[in-house]
Amino acid sequence: MPLDFTPIRTARLTLRPLSPEDAAPLHRLVNDWEVAKTLARVPFPYPRELADEWIAATWAQMAAGEAWHLAIEQGGALVGCIGLTLDRDRPREERAEQRRAELGYWIGRRAWGQGLAPEAAGALCAWAFESLGLAEIHASALRDNLRSQAVLRRIGLRPAGEGVQPFLSRGAKMPVLLFRGDRAALAAARPAPPPKPIVLVAAVALVDSDGRVLLAQRPEGKSMAGLWEFPGGKVDAGETPERALIRELKEELDIDVTEACLGPFTFASHSYEKFHLLMPLYLCRRWNGTVRGAEGQKLAWVRVQKLADYPMPPADVPLVAMLRDFL
Numbered sequence: 001m002p003l004d005f006t007p008i009r010t011a012r013l014t015l016r017p018l019s020p021e022d023a024a025p026l027h028r029l030v031n032d033w034e035v036a037k038t039l040a041r042v043p044f045p046y047p048r049e050l051a052d053e054w055i056a057a058t059w060a061q062m063a064a065g066e067a068w069h070l071a072i073e074q075g076g077a078l079v080g081c082i083g084l085t086l087d088r089d090r091p092r093e094e095r096a097e098q099r100r101a102e103l104g105y106w107i108g109r110r111a112w113g114q115g116l117a118p119e120a121a122g123a124l125c126a127w128a129f130e131s132l133g134l135a136e137i138h139a140s141a142l143r144d145n146l147r148s149q150a151v152l153r154r155i156g157l158r159p160a161g162e163g164v165q166p167f168l169s170r171g172a173k174m175p176v177l178l179f180r181g182d183r184a185a186l187a188a189a190r191p192a193p194p195p196k197p198i199v200l201v202a203a204v205a206l207v208d209s210d211g212r213v214l215l216a217q218r219p220e221g222k223s224m225a226g227l228w229e230f231p232g233g234k235v236d237a238g239e240t241p242e243r244a245l246i247r248e249l250k251e252e253l254d255i256d257v258t259e260a261c262l263g264p265f266t267f268a269s270h271s272y273e274k275f276h277l278l279m280p281l282y283l284c285r286r287w288n289g290t291v292r293g294a295e296g297q298k299l300a301w302v303r304v305q306k307l308a309d310y311p312m313p314p315a316d317v318p319l320v321a322m323l324r325d326f327l
């Protein structure tokens with residue numbers, strides 16, 4: 001068993017070395033004419049012992065650095081196989097960056113229609129460019145296998161002519177379309193990482209009769225602890241920014257504010273590592289009650305010219321400049 005292979009994980013799949021327990025489900029899935037007829041190197045019917053032999057062969061090939069054939073697992077069950085085989089037509093000592101490998105895969109019939117093949121193939125190719133330093137990946141698909149051709153195109157391979165290949169399952173030579181792509185072409189086709197969530201935070205610059213602005217210090221234990229910020233907080237689901245501010249100002253500062261006293265001033269739009277902050281900043285000069293740090297946070301009334309002396313979260317920096325110009 002090739003123990004040193006770290007499984008490749010995608011959103012839905014795990015690609016891992018085959019194990020002897022895979023032989024029975026593998027046989028059941030591939031001994032299906034609809035699957036076998038698209039594969040060049042699979043006989044049909046597929047003898048049960050061949051599954052054991054094939055799994056043992058994949059370990060030997062992986063240990064020799066010749067091919068990487070992996071199980072495609074979804075939710076703990078085998079749903080197909082995928083592999084890359086280094087081309088042999090070049091001298092073994094050639095430089096790694098000139099290597100080419102052939103991609104092959106199949107998905108059991110019950111797992112068709114979910115986009116699993118491009119998900120697995122895209123991930124295996126990305127791994128191979130990174131770990132094996134390949135120059136190019138190529139593949140072929142039967143001329144009438146439009147579905148597989150679509151998979152190859154989707155992961156970034158491009159048509160590279162036609163050919164004829166012997167198909168064990170058909171006992172005949174069959175016309176195929178050839179595809180190939182380099183690292184850049186496949187990387188460009190990979191889906192972008194999921195966008196960061198947008199977090200809506202309402203904040204306010206409270207301005208007193210001397211024109212000073214209130215800042216609150218982020219307490220220990222929170223992200224960006226020690227930095228000074230405008231009072232406010234996250235807008236809850238179903239809440240308006242104004243209602244959120246009225247709530248937060250009561251909780252944090254023990255003051256009462258009305259919507260009419262919250263004047264929209266500007267906003268911050270800033271990408272933090274895990275989220276994108278969208279923060280409307282209001283101006284407020286009138287409130288009821290006496291401002292106090294109701295959550296134990298330190299407060300400071302700061303003259304606009306002095307605001308820059310207080311280290312603030314990066315999202316706030318442009319807001320400070322705008323306040324200075326306005327007040």
Ligand SMILES: Nc1nc2c([nH]c(=O)n2[C@@H]2O[C@H](COP(=O)(O)OP(=O)(O)OP(=O)(O)O)[C@@H](O)[C@H]2O)c(=O)[nH]1
Nearest residue numbers: 201203222223224229230231232233234277313315316
């Ligand atoms: N209230 C406020 N939040 C700000 C300012 N600038 C800024 O980047 N933020 C960010 O906006 C989010 C405000 O969330 P919050 O006040 O409801 O909650 P929190 O500090 O407990 O958030 P956290 O613990 O998730 O960091 C924080 O991630 C905070 O770092 C600002 O001037 N005022």
